[in-house]
Amino acid sequence: MKKVHKAINRYSKLQYLVIIFTIAILGLNALPNWFGEKAALHVQSNSTEMPNIDSATLFNLLTKQGIQVDSINQQQGQNIVLLDNKTQQQKARNLLATQLGEQYSVAMAMESDSPDWLKNIGAKPIKLGLDLRGGVQFVMDVDTQAAMVERKAQIEQDLSQLIRQFNARGTRITSKHNGEIVLRYPENSAQKAALSVQALVELYPELLLRVNTAQQTTLRENEQFAKTFHQALMQQNIKTMRDRIEALGITEAVVQRQGDHFIRIELPGVQDPSQARRIIGATASLDFHQLQQQGGALYKSNSGEMVRLNPSPIMSGTHITDAQSRFGETGQPEVAITLDSAGGKLMSDFTKNHIGKPMATLFSEYQQNEQGLREKNSKVISVATIQAHLGSRFTISGMGSVKATQELAMLLKAGSLTAPVTIVEERTLGPSLGQQNIDNGMAAIALGLSMMLIFMALWYRKLGLIANVALIFNLVCLMGLLSLVPGAVLTLPGIAGLVLTIGMAVDTNVLIFERIKDELKRGKSTALAIHHGYQNALGTILDANITSLITALILFSVGYGPIKGFAITLGLGILTSMFTGIYVSRALVNIFIHKLPGQVATKNPKTTRQNKRTAITSKQTTQQAQL
Template identity: 60%
Template sequence: MLEVDMAPVYQAHQQSVIDEFTSEFRASRGRITNEGVQLTLFGDSDASRARSFVRQQFPNWDRSIQDNVIRLTQSDDEKSTLRNLTVQQNLQIMRERIAELGITEASVQRQGENRIRIELPGVQDPAAAKDVIGATASLAFHALADTRSSRALTLKDNDNHPITLERRAILGGEHIIDARAGIGDMGAAEVNISLDASGGRKMSQFTRSNIGNPMATVYSEYSRNAKGESEQVSKVISVATIQSQLGSRFRITGVGSMHDAQELALLLRAGSLTAPVTIIEERTIGPSLGAENVKNGFAALALGLGLTLTFIALWYRRLGWVANTALIANMVCLFGLIALLPGAVLTLPGIAGMVLTVGMAVDANVLIFERIKDKMREGRTFAQSIDRGFQSAFHSIFDANLTTMIVAIALYAIGNGPIQGFAITLGLGLLTSMFTGVFLSRAIINLIWGRDQRREIRV
């Protein structure tokens, strides 16, 4: 159970209001107060234009204007909207990080106003998973600034030397769409960055007009101070001189060891959390509880399979034994494919998909055998009936499996966690049932009765 800390998010929005206002009105100052933001105009600034600017740019903020002092406070509706948006963004980022870790059938759900519940079945190293899921690492690129500038930001580098930067970043980590760790020309670890179209344009425009000037890469993450409050810790990991115009692809160095580079690349690929999170509750459900669920699930699978095998054997007699052989082979193939999936964990939704696969697999053989019976009633030989029966039934079987496969793909694309697990087993079951129900059954029948020319055989 994770709790999303909204205080840094509210503070970041307040700071963005100050930056935007002071950028528009140079003769102004802003500060964050307990109530919100206080903006002060100095000199001969146009107070009426400033009030109009505030009304247009920050319509959802409560305003209090007195002379040249403007006070802004976030309304309850604005805070609620911002909280919902932040939690939803964190939910999506959590799911992407879990997918990067290769954990299947994980459940990530919102609980309450600002909490996230995560269930990770089959995780062998919970500590490593927690480090990645709760990490808040992000990158930003800044131009260097004059130390005398009032809008400058001073951070330390890896050698603890102060670096003065422009407060507003050239672009942030939200524009990073891919990041891969690698080894540079000098043998040091590096991270190769790919930007989206908007980020590529910003980087291209800035570097084109700043060739020969330095640019700093800032690494930021949230941590807890002695009072238990979240605070952002930022440091400059590299300062490089722009040698040429950059585009959507470039690399950064100074990221530490190869392990550090790989972890940073994973976090950047999966996105930077928009707010820090704290683990407030953790429980591990051991095999004692899981074993009972799995036992019940497999009991249902065994019961369904057993009843199906018995019915098919009694109703279709010798052909029924062929169908039963294909059905058992189908389950073996399905278990084998699931075992090949990296990080696959068979949970109750997955077992439910396998139970449904039993019915889908038998349906193919039922269609084939009924078509064979129809052909024999027309007076054809058994061998001819087999050939025509498989041909005429194949299109119906293919159409039925195709439409079900479309549903399975939709479930996997839209759903998450257990729903994706059900979709995976259902989709793989459709593939194996097509193979065993049509091709394997045909091979067995041809091997046994393919050369039989008698017209009447009890089937």
């Protein structure tokens, strides 16, 4: 019975189609990188009642100030202005924001310069990091401890009000450095003091109650809450930072946590960091207080007079959902405020019972003193008499200048920071230096790639040419994958990862080709040598690449900024190098080398041992020369 042998060095049609389809999709996504990007501005109306401004008006406004405009297109209800010069983007944005006012939003962005048919299918170029595009980087230190101190002070204030409410006379409150709050009360007020503490625990469930004696009670927060509170503060500050950056008109900023109490902010394309520094680093908050004749807290007003306020605010700025600067009926700048439902109810409940009485607006912010320590400065910016029953919409004034009013409106709209922040690092990178980094990086890639192509072609000949084709496919696939993966950003260390990927991709082919040479030395035919060479090298290739992939994942999970950019490029490069080195090169070998003569080994029983060794040696020399 004739034995049927399984065909080797053959891929099915489906396998070839999958390889071709993968390369085609990734190549299509890599294509926009050839055309690059242009600096752009997105201009749209903030209200449905206001029509979008026409392209001719935008063109005239910009060209009169010497700003070179490439084109203006309308897409999805907004005007997209493409600029010829990236360095004029910030100037153009400030100009349009001033000329158009708050009725229109002007955001800076980068738009692909690729043909329309590529844009229509959603293909976009790789996002460039700060070191390649230019811009500003801030590292912010979040003082969560200050927020904890403020919260403790608020707890003590609420406890004092409850003690007065339940008429627990003689009760004293003592605050300790370890965070504990101690209540001491006479025996005849013990029951009322206990009711006050019980009401406080209902307001703050995280408080732990310990009754030491019949006349003393200790309150403290559980340890788990401190960790949870710290995490919540960091997340809320990150969200507020992102909202403020959007208000500045920057669409491609990177805001991420760095370490335990730092926030890293990258603003690509921003060349004037002064406004960004003021808005991002501001810790402004707004509270509304009732005036009182005696007691309370004293604050200085804009006029220099001292104003006595009730320590408990009527409402805080956390309830503000929208704020717009405008000019009032008297011609003075003011901020129109919109509250959420809870804030509207608080304001409504207070004002309906206090018509004809004054209400103060307290503005607070953290600043550094001469010793470098943070301190909270508060001032009363306005004292107005309540003329009518207010709801969720009203106005405040008293900030003085138009610029101060606009910045206050922006801060209130984006939200107040729950913990004060300090800029501990600031770095500005110009667009020309970013372009120089790109040029140097591309030169390094071109040099490394050309040397690898020459070496592989000279050392492995035909197999080397196949490896070179697979190597080019590897770069194309990697560029396409970087363009396709959400959140992937190419940085200067990422370019180093590209160069490293070239070497790792060659390593895969070197391992396979050396195994093939070893199989040929054992006297196997070309077909069997190729088959066993790929088969035997697969385990080693997987081991090496998986360990490298684990390293890339660790760098991505614990790294920040450039380190994370390097990890992304390295990890994706490992995946594409395995794909092209194992599958693409094997497909090319199957197509172009499996038909070489001498692939089937035959046995001649009449051949002597010496002749057999001579024949094998001759065949090995011929096969290696053919490869």
